[in-house]
Amino acid sequence: MTTCGASRAALPCSALAERTPLQDIIADLKWRGLVHQQTDEKLAAWLGEKSRTLYAGFDPTADSLHVGSLIPLLMLRRFQKAGHRPIALVGGATGMIGDPSGKSEERNLLDVDALAANVAGIEAQMRMLLDFEGDRGAKLVNNFDWMRSFSYLDFLRDVGKNFPVSVMMAKDSVKTRLGRDDVGISYTEFSYMLLQAYDFVHLHEQFGCELQLGASDQWGNITAGIDLARRMKSVQLYGLTCPLLTKSDGAKMGKTESGTVWLSPSRTSPYAFYQYWINVDDADAGKCLRFLTELEQKEVEALDAARESDPGKRESQKRLAEELTRMIHGDAGLATARRATEIFFGAEISELSDAQLGEIFADVPSQQLARERLEGEGLNVVDALVEASLAGSKSDARRTVAQGGAYVNNRRVENVDAQLGPADLASETVMVLRSGKKKYALLRFKA
RNA sequence: GGGGGGUUUCCCGAGCGGUCAAAGGGGUCAGACUGUAAAUCUGAUGGCACUGCCUUCACAGGUUCGAAUCCUGUACCCCCCA
Numbered sequence: 045m046t047t048c049g050a051s052r053a054a055l056p057c058s059a060l061a062e063r064t065p066l067q068d069i070i071a072d073l074k075w076r077g078l079v080h081q082q083t084d085e086k087l088a089a090w091l092g093e094k095s096r097t098l099y100a101g102f103d104p105t106a107d108s109l110h111v112g113s114l115i116p117l118l119m120l121r122r123f124q125k126a127g128h129r130p131i132a133l134v135g136g137a138t139g140m141i142g143d144p145s146g147k148s149e150e151r152n153l154l155d156v157d158a159l160a161a162n163v164a165g166i167e168a169q170m171r172m173l174l175d176f177e178g179d180r181g182a183k184l185v186n187n188f189d190w191m192r193s194f195s196y197l198d199f200l201r202d203v204g205k206n207f208p209v210s211v212m213m214a215k216d217s218v219k220t221r222l223g224r225d226d227v228g229i230s231y232t233e234f235s236y237m238l239l240q241a242y243d244f245v246h247l248h249e250q251f252g253c254e255l256q257l258g259a260s261d262q263w264g265n266i267t268a269g270i271d272l273a274r275r276m277k278s279v280q281l282y283g284l285t286c287p288l289l290t291k292s293d294g295a296k297m298g299k300t301e302s303g304t305v306w307l308s309p310s311r312t313s314p315y316a317f318y319q320y321w322i323n324v325d326d327a328d329a330g331k332c333l334r335f336l337t338e339l340e341q342k343e344v345e346a347l348d349a350a351r352e353s354d355p356g357k358r359e360s361q362k363r364l365a366e367e368l369t370r371m372i373h374g375d376a377g378l379a380t381a382r383r384a385t386e387i388f389f390g391a392e393i394s395e396l397s398d399a400q401l402g403e404i405f406a407d408v409p410s411q412q413l414a415r416e417r418l419e420g421e422g423l424n425v426v427d428a429l430v431e432a433s434l435a436g437s438k439s440d441a442r443r444t445v446a447q448g449g450a451y452v453n454n455r456r457v458e459n460v461d462a463q464l465g466p467a468d469l470a471s472e473t474v475m476v477l478r479s480g481k482k483k484y485a486l487l488r489f490k491a
Numbered sequence: 492g493g494g495g496g497g498u499u500u501c502c503c504g505a506g507c508g509g510u511c512a513a514a515g516g517g518g519u520c521a522g523a524c525u526g527u528a529a530a531u532c533u534g535a536u537g538g539c540a541c542u543g544c545c546u547u548c549a550c551a552g553g554u555u556c557g558a559a560u561c562c563u564g565u566a567c568c569c570c571c572c573a
Contacts, residue, residue, distance in 0.1 A: 323527070356526040389527065440520085443535060449521040480521060 066092055069126035073286075075341055076334040078119065080260045083270060083283040087255075090282070091128065095180060098123055098255035099131035099247050101187075101240065101262075104139045107165030108308030111298030111320075115289055115335055119257050120182070121173050122338070129180045131253055132170050134163045136188030138240055143265070144217045144233045159188070169307050172372070183251065187243050203242050206275040207268075212237065215264040237268045244269030245276055255282045289335055292327035307372050313406040314373040315388075318381035321365035322358075326351060329360035337367040380404070388482055393453040393470045401474050401486070409433065410486035415473075418489055422463035425450060432477045432485035444479050451478040 070088035073079050084090070100116040102109065109117065120130035136159050167184055174182035212218060215237065221229040244266070247253035256266045266283035273281045289297040298305045298320075305320045306312040312320075324332055329351060333344050347360045369378045384404040387393055393401075411432050417423045426441040429450060435441035442460055444450045450457040453470045470476050475487045 319527080325528080326526095354526095355528090358526060358528090361526095385527085435520095437538065439538065439541080440536085442541085444521065447521045447535065482527075483520095 066095065066127040067125075068092065069123055069128070072122065072126070073119075077331065078115070078286045078335060080285040080287045081263055081283075082285075083267070087282060087284065091126075091255075095127050095129060096255055097129045097131065097247075097251055097253045098257060099133050099244075099253050100257040101133040101135050101138070101243065102166060103143070104134050104136060104159055104162035104166055106306075107162045108306045108311050109166055109169050110307060111305045112289065112296065114307070115286055116257055116259060117170065117173055118336065118338075119286060123257075124174060124180070124182060125338075127180070129182070130174060131183040131185060131247060131251060132174065133243060133247070134166055134184065134186045135240075136160070136163050136186040137191035138187060138236065138243070140188075141236050141239060142233050143236050143240070144221050144229055163188075165308065185247070187239070187246075190246055191239065191242075199238075199242075202276070203238055203272065206272055207238055207241075211271075212268075215268070217261070217264050237265050240265040241269040241272040244281060245273045248273060248277070248279065248281060253281075255284060257284050257286070259288050260285045261288065286335075289331075292325060297328070297332075309373060309377065313384075314369060314377035314381040315384035315404070316407055317373065318365045318369045318378070318385065321368055322361050322385075324361050324364060326355050326358075326360075329364060332364050333360060337364065337371075339363070339367065387454070388484070390454055392455055393476050396471045398471045398474055401471050401476065405476070405484060405486055408484045408486055410474075410488055412488045412490055415489045415491045418464065418466050418469075422465040425452070425457050425462045425464060426460060428452075428464055428475070428477060428487060429479065432487055434477055434479040434483060434485050449480050452476070454478060 068088060069091060070079065090096070098120075100120055102113055102116070117132070120132060124130045139159055139162075140156075163186055170182075170184060176182050176184070212234070213222070217237070218229065218234060221227065221233075244253070244256050256262075256269060258266055263283070263285050266285065270281045270283055273279050291297055300320060304312075305317060307317075309317075321332070330344070330348050333339060333347060337344075339347075347363060350357065350359045365381075366378065369381050373381070380403055387404055396404075409432075413423075413431060425445060426435075426438050429435040429441035429444065430438055434450075435444055441450070445457055445460045445462075448456060448458075452464060452468055453476050464475065468475055469489065473489050475489070476484060477487060478484050
């Protein structure tokens with residue numbers, strides 16, 4: 045994975061930081077629907093005056109970001125492209141506390157080692173989307189670095205003093221938790237906003253950061269930071285939030301039955317990632333294109349029109365999947381995803397290598413069998429299906445075959461008595477079994 | 492404490508001595524159709540050595556040539572009266 049990642053629609057990373065003059069980023073964000081709330085209506089003009097420094101925070105709850113973090117991260121990228129300097133803040137310290145916003149329960153605290161590993165993983169992913177070179181290069185900071193040595197007493201005197209409890213209690217994030225009698229909120233989580241508020245002040249002092257971006261649930265934390273800066277330093281800072289990415293049915297984007305859609309290829313294969321976007325509902329496709337790609341307005345609107353007139357073609361979804369897979373997994377990742385798609389949807393499998401199959405079927409369960417089972421009489425299809433766990437019993441397997449639902453290397457098996465031999469291997473040692481439309485399993489035959 | 496009802500295959504629910512691996516629905520699986528959608532339609536749905544055999548109807552015994560169905564006891568659940 046190269047530092048510069050995989051953007052094609054976007055400019056090469058190296059050009060991001062140098063790009064001038066300033067573009068009207070707010071106008072772009074507005075048509076995309078990415079502006080939820082802003083602290084000042086004159087933000088556009090303010091940003092037009094000169095290159096500004098801004099930041100967004102990310103939770104290090106795992107060693108990879110997921111689709112949900114993509115919007116703010118792309119926001120940073122958009123600002124950088126428009127001529128500003130982004131800072132990505134990884135919440136090594138705040139991650140130990142847990143943000144009560146949008147959560148219904150107290151969070152489990154992470155230990156220091158786990159956090160360090162998570163921060164490292166996330167950092168690598170950010171390097172794909174942001175340009176860290178040059179004087180307008182992005183910065184990556186970890187609030188653990190400045191919070192670790194901040195003593196409790198000093199923090200209470202310098203920061204806590206500026207927070208009226210009445211104001212803190214009034215924040216939605218706290219209020220909703222206090223309103224419930226089944227969960228409550230600990231003092232630790234209650235203090236969370238102080239930490240995030242202080243981050244903003246610190247980044248302003250250290251890097252001249254003046255604007256904080258976040259999802260809409262961050263509004264309270266952002267304004268807390270702005271208030272704190274005014275009280276502590278008498279400076280005016282700004283905030284901008286974007287909507288949360290939700291589906292038309294209200295559910296969160298980026299979740300499948302099998303779990304979260306991650307950016308890391310070891311957690312979510314490029315194929316699974318690609319498939320996630322291919323399967324986006326028509327109703328959500330336009331929003332995703334606006335929120336998550338860098339396609340221009342004209343292009344997005346053309347896709348809207350195409351979706352309207354010929355939804356079956358699913359041009360929007362295809363384009364979305366293509367853009368995002370390339371952005372996150374590079375051209376090579378996109379190629380893999382596409383080839384996997386072709387094969388998953390019926391293309392007969394032959395003349396492939398173990399390595400290729402391994403890549404394509406990365407998410408598919410496999411079972412190892414002795415090579416001898418293919419010799420002589422061969423392996424009965426029914427037994428093969430059972431070994432591969434595609435059938436719960438031999439009866440079940442027989443039924444599947446009888447009903448025309450069993451495939452070997454994507455070739456339908458016609459006969460219950462079929463025997464599989466070495467000729468049925470798709471590669472050196474692997475046989476691809478399938479039951480139904482897209483339930484796959486591999487059998488690996490080792491000597 | 493007294494009286495009554497219940498416990499069926501993944502779920503709901505029929506069955507009330509042989510024709511019961513057990514109706515029907517849901518779910519699930521497969522097929523057709525389709526936009527890798529939704530809806531719809533068709534088939535399948537205990538196991539195996541599969542025109543046959545074996546194991547299942549709360550559990551343990553019993554009556555019968557034969558029981559998910561009858562009897563006895565045990566466990567759990569529900570309702571009514573105190």
